[in-house]
Structures are given as C-alpha cells and as structure tokens.
Amino acid sequence: MPTSQVSWRFPLGFQALLALGTVVFVPFLVESPRWLCLKDRHEDARAVLARLHAKPIDSPEVRETLEIIIETIAEERADGEIGWRDVFHNGRQQTFRRILLGLGVSIFQQLGGINVVAYYLPVVLERSFGFSPRMALILSAIDSMQWMFWGAMNTFLIERNLGWRFYIVFAVLNAAFLPFIWLFYVETAGLSLDEIDRVFVLKHAEGSTLTYKQATEQAKEQLEIERLEISARPEKSGVGTDHVESVA
Template sequence: MKSNFARHSVTIACGSGFLLFGYDQGVFGGLLSNKPFLETFNNPSSTVQGQIVATYDIGCIMGTIVSMVAGDKLGRKRSILIGCVILIVGGILQAASYSLAPMIVGRIVAGIGNGMNTIAIPIWQAETAEAHNRGKLIVLQLVTNIFGIVITNWMNYGFTYIPNSAISWRFPLAFQCFFAMITIALVFVSPESPRWLVMRNRIEDAKTTLVRLTGRPIDSPEVVQEVRQLVASVHHEAEVQSSVTIKEVFSGGEQMTFRRILLGAGTPFFQQMGGTNVIAYYLPVVLVRSFGMTDRMALILSACDSMSLMFWGAMAALIIDRIGRRKLMMFGVTASSVCFAMVAVGLRYSGPDGSNKGMSILAVTFIFMYYVFYGLSLLSIPYMYPAEINSQRMRNTGTSIATAVNWIFVYVVVVITPTAIDNIGWKYYLIFAVFNICFLPIIWRWYVETANLSLEQIDNLFRIKHEGGSGISWKEARRLALIENTTEVDDKLQGVNQAEHVEVRY
C-alpha cells in the first residue's frame, strides 16, 4: 500500500504539472477573440498576436537551457518546485498587464518555469516508474495535459457571457497560479528519483526512496539488487563517458550517445511540425477565420474537440506498452497526413464564403478525426521517448535538447499560424500533410522500440548492438537485452565477432 501511495503521488504530481502545461497552452486561443483583451492592447494585428502567444515559447526555450545546465545539480523535485514558483510570477505579471510590455515579460517568465517543468517531470516519472507501467503512466500525465486545455476552452466559453468585463481575460491568466500551487504541494510529499540520488552518490537516500516506491524492507533482495544495478549503471556510464572526446560523442561510442540524442530530439520535431499546435493553440481562431464560425460556437467545438483528445489519449494508455512506441508513431504520422490533406481539400472547395457546406463539414470532421489518431500516438510519445532512449548520465542533457527542439518548433508554428491562415488559407494545412508523410520512412528506418524495457535494459540494448555491429539485428539485440544471464549475451556477441573476422578459403 505504501509503495502504491508513493508511486501514485509521483504520478499525480506529474499529472498536475502537465495539467498546468496544458492550461497555459490553451488559454490564449480563446483570448485572441476576447474584445476587452483586444481593446486593452490596442487591437493588435495577427502578426503581433502571434508574437504575444509565441513569446511564451521563447521563455520555454530559456527554461530548457536552465535545466540543461542545472537540472542534474538541482534534482527532479527541486527543478519542478523552482519552475512552478517562476510560473506563478509570470502568471501574476500577465494577469496584471495593461500594455504589451508587461504581458510579453510575463509570458516569457511563465515560459521559463514551464520549460523547466517539461524537462524534469517526464524524467522524474520515467525514473520512478516500473518498466511495465512506465509508458502507461506517462500517457496518463499527458491526458491531464489535455484536461488543462479542456478547462481553458470551457472557461473562455463561460466568460463570453460577460463580454465587456476585463475579468473575462484577467481571471483565466491568473488561474494558472492555482494549478502551480497545487503542483508544489504534491511534489513536496512525493519521493525523489532514486536514480538521481545514486548519481549524486546519496546511496542511503536512494535505498530509503526505493523502500517507499516498492513497499519492501530496506534489506530485501529486491531493494538491494535494484540499488546494485543503479550503482553499476551510473559507474559504468561515468567510466565510458569520462574518456569520450567531443568528436567521439558526435560519432557514437559504446552507448551510441549522439544517435540516442537525435532519436529523442526527433520525436518532438515530428509532433510540432506534424501540426498539433495549429489545433492546440489556435483551434478557436482556426474555426473563426478558416470556417467563418461565431466566437461562441468556435469555443464550444474547441472544448468538445479537446475532450475528444483527452479520451483518445486515455485510450493510448491501454496500448502504448502493448503495441509499442515505434508502430504507434508510424500509425500516427500516416493518419495525421491524411487528416490534414482532407482539411485542405475541404477548405479548398468550400468556397471563399463557406457556401459549400458539405466540404466545410468534411474539413471540420477531419480536424476532429486528427485528434483521434494524434491522441492514440504522438500526443504522449515525444514526452516519454527522450527520457527512455537516453542513458542515465545523458538523460537530463538529452531530454533538455529534445525539449528545446520542441519549444523552438512550437515557436515557429505558433508565430506564423495567424498570418499563414490569413494569407495562404487551405494551403497551410497541406504543408502539414506533406511533413507527416515524410516522417514515416524516417521512423521505420531508424527508430528503436523501448516498450517494456527497463532503462538499464535500454542501455544494454545499445551496448549489445554496438558490440555486435552489422552482424546482429536490433530485434536480436533487444532479445539479448532482456536476458539476465550475461554469459549467454557475451557468448552470442563473441560468436558474431568471430563470424565477421573469419577468413573464407576456396
């Protein structure tokens, strides 16, 4: 029971942090059509609107840099606590703004806090979860992320009934501070990552944490064995990495460090350039400007669509570990390509005034269908894969790089979307259809499955593949990584190496 409480407290704290993340993602989509908000800031153009929204992402990039430099020193819990405090300051600045300057500063400050959280939270969850539940738990925290977007959509809709009051935009911006305070309280009562404690040579603290997470006595074989594995893994990586030059890091090495960093960073690139934030940040704007809907109807449909995404994201928890990350990514990018292509077709032939209702309905239908396929696949994988694929020593750095890639391309999409919708219309959605289909062969050729492997087994997978070279497939390397008997693994690798060097005579 104690172990369930400890693991559940981590999951709930992570979920609260990601609910805050989702709330911040969705809150501005409804404010860009809010009359008191627009009047306060002198009716900004679509370009300025894009910049107001996107400055948050600049802050997130800055937050990832902070975590990259200081994340391993601060620890997972402390990083989240500091991130939430910074976010509260940013929320207060935004809610109290009367001009663009403090609003932009508030957006950047809040982004710094959120950038720190989006690195620390997935790592903390991955390092405290059991291997067979890791994917499911990270999916569930992403579902709470979408719940944050649901809250903002319904809140913005509710405030349309007091359309002339400044509270209709100030309260939603201030309310993010409430979720930050809830997250702080939950993090305080949750255990630190045992892997991070071992990295800091706090072995006794790691044992105590494992007792909380497993519910077993401190001298039980399971706890003793887990500590030994963590210590061995950290020491091995320290030995390997300490002698590696910068050139060797970029060329590979036993742990294939650079390849793993690229694989982790690729997943948020697929997510962002696949078009998700055209919908997540701007769906009310899309429905008003591309489809000619009223503000209120756009907010109702946005809320319903985000609830659909929350449902399908929850369904992903049932299949993410069974089907695996790689297959779901291939499925997701293929289906997303079809959806954006059909949205483009529907808008192209709906007429400039939307007179062809059938084609308009087709386009809206596929916007809703996009969230079905996205929720089952690329919603959660970019947040779990970098934390899984990178080694213990490189996990914070690799996840920081992946998160920086995420926020860079969030910024790109968010800043250009209002202008692109106004200027190129249906062609903008076609761009994302092309991007998604181009991702398919990349995932099929280079991505490695991590489902149902412990973090230590993933390290072992890359070591085995590196030592076996072209003589061993990734499928066989995965099978060997699951084997506890190291003698069998060594015998297999020795046989592969001998086969590669044998001289054939005729």
C-alpha cells in the same frame, strides 16, 4: 467579454494558480533512485525503489534493481567525466543519436498536424465555421478539458468546410515517418533505463554486427544473468538497510 481584458487575463491567471498548486506538492516528491545513487545515497535510493515496487526494502527485487543501477553508474564513471561537448558525440552509449531520436518524435508530432487543433482551434472555429469570437473561445476551452471527445467531433466538422483533401497532407507526412521509425528507432517497451543503455552499447560496440532486436535480446539476457549473480552473492557493505526509516 472577448474584447475585455478579462478574456486574456483570466486564462493566464488561472493557469498560474494551477502552477502554484504544483509547486506546493513538489517538496513531497521523492528523488529518482538513479540520481540518489549518483550522489552515493544508496539507502535513500533503496527506500524509493521499495516504494516504487511496493516491496519490502530487503526484498530481492529491490536489492537487484539497486545493485544494477549502482554497477551501471560505476561503468559510466569508469569512462571518465562527461562534458557538454560529449553530448554532441556518439560514444559507447550513443548519446547524440538518442537525443536526435527524441527530437525526431517531437518533429514528427508537429508535422503531423496536431497543433491545428491544439493551438489554432479558436481561429478555425471562427474563420471556417462562422462562430462568434466568444463561442469560439468557449468551445476551445471545452476541447482542452475534453480532448478525446471534441477531437473526434472536430474531425467531422472540419471535413465539411475544408474537404477530405486537406487530410492528405497529414496522411502523407505520417506515412513518411514510418520508414524512419522502422530503421532508426529502438523498441523500448518494457525496458529499464539500464537495459536501454546496454542495448546501445552492444549495438554500437566496435566490430558489432548485431541488429537492435538482437542487441535488445542480449541486453536482457546479460542483465538477467547479473540479477541471478546478485541474488546469489552476499550484500555489499555500504548498501544496507540502516537509516531507511527517515525517508520511507
């Protein structure tokens, strides 16, 4: 089988079959509330938020989240239209800095050695362990389906052939990532997209001396105050509950 066309045609065809299954379900996915608000489809956004929060469409949580998204978009529009060049410059929201942070995560992952197991496992099994090509492919397929289990098993098997020194390279690289993460990465656990935007705006505002931690605390405080103000004022016209049944 490894020397026949089935050995490479079947994996490719099987993946395409699964991809077709994904395409079938795409029409049933809802748009994000933020995208809907960007298109001024506030009622649709409210319905989606209600489904995400598992709350009635007229609940305070849904209303507050919707109005914060609308106000955030209004602030972004007030800054003017953003072009592709602006993506590579640091404005109020530090767009380019945030892109680099996202790229950094992917780079760290690659340098950490994850692809040795993810992509080259058949080669490792065949050349380092003496498995036949057929058995190497079978074990690689099992590893893909049972990632956590076989990942732990391969740790012990590779050590017998390559020795413990092989892991020093990845250990040093992972240790080197820690200062970068500590100095440049922002803790985003539990933060909404609007809160993350506010953190970067506060941190990099002109004359600001805030740390990221202080900016995060201030962003949460500001948005909490805004939520209280939203809950205390009458609902804006044009952000009602009409015509929601069609998208719920």
